[in-house]
Amino acid sequence: MTAPLPAPAAPHPAPVASPSGGPAATAATAAEPPVVVGDDTTGRSRAGRTWRRLRWPLTVLAAVALLVLFLAVVRPATSAAPYAPDNPESGGAMAVAEVLGDQGVRVTHVTSVAEATAAAGPGDTLLITPNPSFFAEDQISALNRTGADLVLVQPDYSMLAGLTRGVVDSTYGEPAEPVEPQCDDPAARAAGAMRLRPNLYDSSDGSGEARPVLCWPDGNGAYAYARLDLADRSVTVVGDPTVIRNDSVLEDGNAALALWMLGQNEHLVWLVPDPMDTSTVADEPTPSDRGQLDALMPPGSAPVALVVVLAGVLLALWRVRRMGPLVVEDLPVLVRSAEATRGRARLYRAARARGHAAAGLRAAAADRIATRLGLARSSDANTVVDAVVTATDRPKQQVADLLYGPPPADDAALTELARRLDILESEVHRP
């Protein structure tokens, strides 16, 4: 029996429940909140705090700076560049440079063609160590114009052609047994029998005024050393860089040959080419280049640009200063409850577990249908199928296949099964 009669007017007003027991916002402020003036700091305390905050970083920075300074003072400046006069490793050439320095030769270490042309002049020696890259055409002509005696160690083809006026060319040869120089050159005679790579040959046509002196032949027309005397200077070429390398300078007559070649003049300019170097002569960019840039810009644009940059700096300072610190807040975790279900669905899909998926869909559909038809949850398959057949007038085999049939063969079949289960479910009504 139900209660059909309407309730009479409530004898007391319907209570309005509110968790705060009053209006939405409890206006009662418990106690008068404190009045805050200042942040309890003085200029002095702020300075002290800044100092305390910065002293350790500053100490560390100062220590690092001191250490760097100490190392710079105590340790001689060395480098790791190959054939550099300040490189004490096996690939360097510090040994030769030091001995030359002790013998009164002033060694100037340069790394660009511009520096080399600026430092070397007539009466100097200009050593060009092997170039990891290639010199440009104008760089070679700039080196030619210095008027200094040139010493080329393992030059490449273009350098050789440009700096020896094409009378010496390079070939390829392997060093065999030590051979006597077999030529009339004081340096070669001082060095004596040596085992050098013979990769130079005479390419002059014999008509020119200059013919190179070639030493240490290999018997096949290739030589290891060439010397070309021009009117105002000489060009010496050694195809084998072991002559000046630290690790091999003591072998055979390497030292004698190197000192003889490089020690002819008071001043030696030691050019270790840098692959990034594209300079030819000093004082770049030229004034004419800058004049072109100025010609393109309206007059007075540089100061205006400076004003704009300074205004931009002020704008950045305005925007960068935050209006007080951020207020931090602990946020609750953000894990969706459905993630477990989605994860399980992806596992089914990745494993192609269509049987599992179909079984789940079928069992759920059968469960809902059984509930709707008033069957017990423990009813067996036959009972359910019979009840569905009665409720829907479908063939028994079809219903049994749908609810308890074999697992679907592919994803399309699974989708189809899900759709047909839905239709079946929609046809089942309470008997």
Add this chain to the structure above:
Amino acid sequence: MVVTWRAAALMGLGVIPVLFLPANGTVLVWAAVVVLACLADVLLAASPRRVAVQRRVPASVRLRAEVTSELVVRNVSGRRLRAVVRDAWGPSSGAGPGRGSGDRVRPAAGGPGRHHVDLPDGEAARLPTTLVPTRRGDRAAGGVTVRSLGPLGLAGRQVTLPVPGRLRVLPEFASRKHLPSRLARLREMDGRAAVQIRGEGTEFDSLREYVVGDDVRSIDWRATARRREVVVRTWRPERDRRVLVVLDTGRTSAARVGAAGSTGAPRLDASIEAALLLAALAGHAGDRVELLAFDRTVRARVAGAAGPRLMPALAESLATVEPVLLETDWAGVVTQVRTRMTQRALVVLLTTLDPAAVENGLLPVVDQLARDHTVVVASVADEEVARLRAGRDTVAEVYDAAAAARGDLERTAVTTMLRRYGADVVEALPDDLAPRLADEYLALKAAGRL
């Protein structure tokens, strides 16, 4: 030390003299002028450390209700104070733009809770900021930042003052909209309806004369025999029964439920809504309501509050309850219930029907509870899973539906197990759980099972 856009603009005006005298020296002179003007402004600005600030905030507010945080700023610097003042609140506090209006105060752009202030020495102003909190719990305010600018407005000084402020955000109790209808049904049951109906309650109330419409089964023949008229017994629902609401604050309560696409809300929030509605209803029905929030220890507890003090006490203690990423200790729950409830009571477990968690935690102990008490297990279902269940459009959706169906079957199995142990199970979507649980309570009360 701060600069404003005016300083940059002043620097930009330097283009004019530079166009007349295009030289780097002109730029340097102009830059020096700007720097000097800024320095003068900084020196002439009122000290932001000599401003008295007081923050007035209501002690508590209900979730999503509007409340005003008010700063009272008094200029005690001895100079005119031109400043921007920021009343800083965390993102969940839902602070809006400054709301002040008048000669002295106007809202400032750039973010929530910012006010332009222009105060002569010794004067004060109120700076109201609207807060609409979006999350339950204690919301602590940040500092109050005062950026005091000089007379030119080019530069100034800034300081953040540590002004305390805290707002307790109480549960929304949106489910209170279901309360009037449930109270009406309670009153019907309670004997204020015209006719007493047998079966509505089991506690003997009184004898009265038969009126047409009364259930003849409730006629008291012995009393009728003693008197001339027919007398019926009236019954009323039991009063002063005990109701213990146990909130599971363990890891499963942290999961978000709600429509796909939104961030959703933790399950715990829906549980709290249900707990509040049940408590309000039971409180009006005259039952004694206790509450326990538990995962591995007691997170909140309300006992002994009755009448008008009940709901404020519940709201206050539930405001700060947060999910804890721990597995709930159900044996501990049983111990707590045993120590608190010596006589038969209605024990409502607001938890999750997560099959693995229930099998390992709740199932082994639920029969111990069900032996001594009436146990209702209430669980928040997920709307998104319900949506997944219906997906058929693509292969991926069918797999989702299959996984959801499999989960349903497992939950059904767990529900069956719980029912077999003697517990009632209520599972509903977040918005429906509170009314469904209230209905379950009314049904139990009507059946006299409390």
